[in-house]
Amino acid sequence: MTALGAAANGAALGLSAGLSPGPLLALVIAQTLAYSVREGVKIAAAPLMSDAPIVLAALALTGLLAGHPLPLGLLTLCGAAYLGWCGLESLRFRPGADGGEQTTRPRSVRKGVLANFLNPSPYLFWGGVGAPLLTRYWTAGGGAAPAFLAGFYACLVGAKVLVAWISGRVGPVVGGPAYRVVMRLLGVGLVAYAGWFAWEGWLLIAVGKTD
Numbered sequence: 001m002t003a004l005g006a007a008a009n010g011a012a013l014g015l016s017a018g019l020s021p022g023p024l025l026a027l028v029i030a031q032t033l034a035y036s037v038r039e040g041v042k043i044a045a046a047p048l049m050s051d052a053p054i055v056l057a058a059l060a061l062t063g064l065l066a067g068h069p070l071p072l073g074l075l076t077l078c079g080a081a082y083l084g085w086c087g088l089e090s091l092r093f094r095p096g097a098d099g100g101e102q103t104t105r106p107r108s109v110r111k112g113v114l115a116n117f118l119n120p121s122p123y124l125f126w127g128g129v130g131a132p133l134l135t136r137y138w139t140a141g142g143g144a145a146p147a148f149l150a151g152f153y154a155c156l157v158g159a160k161v162l163v164a165w166i167s168g169r170v171g172p173v174v175g176g177p178a179y180r181v182v183m184r185l186l187g188v189g190l191v192a193y194a195g196w197f198a199w200e201g202w203l204l205i206a207v208g209k210t211d
Contacts, residue, residue: 003147006137010151012189017125017152018159020089023115025160031108032164039108040164044157046112047122051153054122058131073204078128080201084194091187 019025024046032040065071116122130152137144 003143006140006144007147007151009133010148010153011155013125013129014152014155015159016189017121018156019163020121022121023119024112025163027111027115028160028164029167031106031111032167035106035108037164037168039106040168041161042106042108043112043115044160044164046109046116047156048153049109050113050116051122051126054126055130055134058123058126059134061127062131062135069204073201073206077198077201077205080128080194080196080198082124082128084191084198087187087189087191087194089187091184091191 024043028040028043031043134145134148137148
């Protein structure tokens with residue numbers, strides 16, 4: 001696995017996570033419309049400030065299961081199910097009213113960090129998808145693991161920053177025709193990733209059964 005391939009995989013997953021409707025994206029739009037693009041960007045950067053403990057915990061869990069193919073395979077299948085669910089949600093996406101609260105003081109950093117910590121998506125992603133991939137890239141060496149992280153967070157944060165920038169100039173973009181097309185394409189990609197993960201999980205379980 002080359003660093004370029006790892007970065008591409010990270011970028012694809014990060015772009016999907018960055019554009020998928022959820023509490024953090026809704027908060028990016030709300031803060032942008034209520035205050036400024038700068039406040040929306042602060043929300044977009046929240047994963048950079050709050051994901052580290054989640055990633056480390058997920059890596060520790062994956063490390064504990066490394067010598068046990070059966071539970072690791074089951075964890076990978078859970079990751080496949082999560083990716084499949086995200087893909088179906090993207091394919092079924094319909095525009096809705098993503099409302100946000102408006103207050104007299106932005107407090108964007110605190111809001112963003114709390115929203116990210118209380119959002120189950122990072123835990124589900126890193127526990128079932130991100131940590132197994134990152135572990136594999138770390139084992140492969142050649143800078144694949146840092147490349148995966150760089151690609152993932154560049155697109156995760158960059159996508160939300162782009163949404164904030166566009167929202168600050170033309171209003172909310174979630175629900176627009178172009179956004180719906182992007183969500184459909186991301187949905188197809190996520191379903192494909194889910195199939196790959198399901199196959200990897202099945203292979204791990206099969207190995208576990210033969211030992």
